[in-house]
Amino acid sequence: MKRTHHCGELQAENIDEEVVVNGWVQSTRDHGGVIFIDLRDRSGIVQCVFNPEIQPDAHTIAQEARNEWVLAVRGPVRRRPEGTENLKLDTGLVEVVGQRIEVLNAAKTPPFGVDDAEPEELTRLRYRYLDLRRPRMANNLKLRHEVTKSVREFFYAEGFYEVETPMLWKSTPEGAREFVVPSRLVPESFFVLPQSPQLCKQLLMVAGVEKYFQIARCFRDEDSRADRQPEFTQIDVEMSFVDQDDILDTTERMCAQIMKQSLGVDVPLPFPRYTYAEARARWGSDKPDTRFAMELVDVSDIVQNSGFKVFQNAVASGGQVKALNAPGCASYTRKDIDDLIGLSKQFGAKGIASWALGESEIKSQVAKFLTKEQMQGIFERVGAQTGDLVLAVADTPEVVAESLGRIRLEMGKRLEMIPDGAWDFHWVVDFPLFGWNDKEHRYDPMHHPFCAPNPDDIQLLKDGYNTDTEPGHRDHPWGKVRATLYDLVLNGYEIGGGSIRTHRRDLQELVFGAIGLDFDHAKERFGFLLEAFEYGAPPHGGIACGLDRIIAIMARSDSIRDVIAFPKTATFTCPLSGAPTPVDRKALDELHIATVPMAV
């Protein structure tokens, strides 16, 4: 019995048509006489009726059917009797009168039902094919399909080439830990799986592709997080003869298109752009969640001459004191505040000063160190009123941003200040080119060594070679060089990042020098790319967007595992297949690999 219709599409206009539907048993209701079977396929659910007096053979088989059996049902579609329509079902006006029924496949009783409460994640992953039958997960798969389709259509229409790049690639020393693949034909040598197609896409620019994109699988063997998997997918883009604005503009329009086509949401263009410095200052983050206000406010000038040593010293040593206002939190207990202090300590803060603005008094552990005027000045600046709680951190700008930024997020969450259904896209631009590596006592590239400096800061880059200032000091020119580096942020998550690349040797040497890499040494590591650049590299730049995370946000899921068909656990195992497993000794011998048992 080959199907003629999908379950979910049967409507009033199909009445009196003879149809065949195929699908899984969603539920059965046996009334002793008449039996109802809800049959489900990808399109939806339709009710099939079996009457023992009219079709005894079909009724007998229907009696046997259990949840998740796979059935074919044939019969006419008819309007449901008056009063028995089910408005909860899209097909609820009609039903299929089951005249014939064929069991395409019986099924074991499933470990969990498609309609049940969500099982533990391990159980879901063990039986992922059942988990994916659940409506939430089936919708996520569908959403992912629609988004990737929309992405492809966008780039095709914009004249991009879709190019595949190798999965078997070359190991590079820095960056993320790599997955290693042994070579059989070249003994004792290994491929690695690509962390990203970064170098390949730049080679494609040298090759003259001009506009490249790929929905690319990437691999990183780093410890997991809720939004990290050992393999993940990027929307990878690179363009030639463009500047930063061209890339931002293209990316924005791509985002607008997927939001429109997949969710029907209109996202206003262009996206707001904040500089890195502004984002850190106002929200304490380089991926700020700007869906709610509660900004960090600098009160250093008010408290620098206060009697409180912690404030004094922080400002005197080049640090700062910043505060934020938590509305309505004056009733916070000592323990509530200790919890926040604990949180802030995770991010380097030594503590939090707080003022609870009660009806009659101000409760604060630092009240005695500050004058009334000083406190009043703080409250005014952060906009605090009676009933509010003011929190302040004094430290280096980095620690203040990190810790108070996290406190801000925590308070935003607790106070339910984050509006539901907001789609807050924005850019963070003008990142510094280098970050100071205190351990190694040198500058490291913030992104990767081919990220171009901001053209306005090239003089700073040169100045860095002729300065008396200590490297790492906040006045060192290299610490001030901005990069042509941009991050795309959605609802407080970094969903993409890219840069304009350096394509000229003279500039590249300046950058390499700053990170303590001489050109010849660099050639050993990136030789093939540098060599390619000597044969006419066009100016180029690009971006990579984290597809899994974008879809997870669109699906309102906390974990990217929910938008990946077959994800791995936090320890990078697959409960469904059992991977990873040992392989045959013979296979290892062929690969010239000896294994060493783990030390106990």
Next chain:
RNA sequence: GGACCCGUGGUCUAGCCUGGUUUAUGACGCCGGCCUGUCAAGCCGGAGAUCGCCGGUUCAAAUCCGGUCGGGUCCGCCA
């Protein structure tokens, strides 16, 4: 490498803090029976758990303690 949370029939869950009258709660599912219009069908009955594992404390441990395994979250790491 470090910190924290979780682990009770097939599934979800109560009990754990404050150890003992609980034969370990309830729901879904499963099995049997009844029932001709339900749709999370209903009603009656039944089976199903040595409370992840190991050890300790105690007269007594699902409950307290230590370890271990598994799952999850975060820091480090990672763009």
